[in-house]
Amino acid sequence: KAGVTQTPRYLIKTRGQQVTLSCSPISGHRSVSWYQQTPGQGLQFLFEYFSETQRNKGNFPGRFSGRQFSNSRSEMNVSTLELGDSALYLCASSYPRTSGRGSTGELFFGEGSRLTVL
Amino acid sequence: AQSVTQLGSHVSVSEGALVLLRCNYSSSVPPYLFWYVQYPNQGLQLLLKYTSAATLVKGINGFEAEFKKSETSFHLTKPSAHMSDAAEYFCAVTPSSNTGKLIFGQGTTLQVKP
Numbered sequence: 011k012a013g014v015t016q017t018p019r020y021l022i023k024t025r026g027q028q029v030t031l032s033c034s035p036i037s038g039h040r041s042v043s044w045y046q047q048t049p050g051q052g053l054q055f056l057f058e059y060f061s062e063t064q065r066n067k068g069n070f071p072g073r074f075s076g077r078q079f080s081n082s083r084s085e086m087n088v089s090t091l092e093l094g095d096s097a098l099y100l101c102a103s104s105y106p107r108t109s110g111r112g113s114t115g116e117l118f119f120g121e122g123s124r125l126t127v128l
Numbered sequence: 129a130q131s132v133t134q135l136g137s138h139v140s141v142s143e144g145a146l147v148l149l150r151c152n153y154s155s156s157v158p159p160y161l162f163w164y165v166q167y168p169n170q171g172l173q174l175l176l177k178y179t180s181a182a183t184l185v186k187g188i189n190g191f192e193a194e195f196k197k198s199e200t201s202f203h204l205t206k207p208s209a210h211m212s213d214a215a216e217y218f219c220a221v222t223p224s225s226n227t228g229k230l231i232f233g234q235g236t237t238l239q240v241k242p
Contacts, residue, residue, distance in 0.1 A: 014171070041228045042228070043228030043229065043230075045232075052232060052233075052234045052235060053218065053230075053232035053235075054232075055229050055230065055231070058227065058228040058229055060228075065227070065228070066227060066228070066229045068229070100171055100172065102171075102172075102228060104228055116162075116174060116177060117172075117174070117228060117230065118174075119164075119171035119172040119173070120171050121169070121170055121171045122170075122171055
């Protein structure tokens with residue numbers, strides 16, 4: 011079974027640009043969560059999508075947005091990039107509970123997209 | 129609000145020695161607790177999880193953790209460290225199994241000396 015796939019793995023942008031990161035979850039997983047990892051702030055939750063709907067949102071500015079498609083693939087977008095947005099962005103997917111609602115909390119992570127903003 | 133505190137950002141042990149990584153949590157509701165490991169340039173891998181079924185939880189690679197409600201702790205242990213255990217370890221908490229939102233601790237880097 012293929013794992014969570016994130017693309018691109020590495021990218022370099024300049025301040026003011028925007029970036030789109032992609033995440034393909036494990037087959038059958040319907041919940042996708044995004045996290046930002048930096049040396050100073052650690053791992054911080056960005057948002058979670060389930061069945062194309064945003065279920066939870068972290069404490070990030072509106073420049074950070076995401077969406078989920080009908081095949082559960084997800085993208086996140088960061089507009090007007092700032093130096094502080096340099097980070098490893100991790101996507102995680104999880105399978106739904108037997109009731110079909112949400113995730114079990116056991117997240118399967120991709121290897122991340124490392125964004126450098128110059 | 130929930131939070132997690134990992135005591136010690138760096139822990140160094142000798143190969144074959146006991147590994148003890150400390151995690152204390154704060155939660156107003158019965159929590160779900162996790163330990164994840166991250167190897168360099170990789171994502172996070174689940175080591176084990178506590179979901180209230182048993183207080184002593186066994187995970188992969190010989191790791192285990194004990195949930196102690198009275199101490200609000202969920203420390204990770206391994207009887208004998210191996211060189212391949214060198215990595216960064218994260219404790220995480222969530223109030224519900226029905227969410228992909230985890231609150232992570234700051235992480236503990238484990239160094240294993242030969």
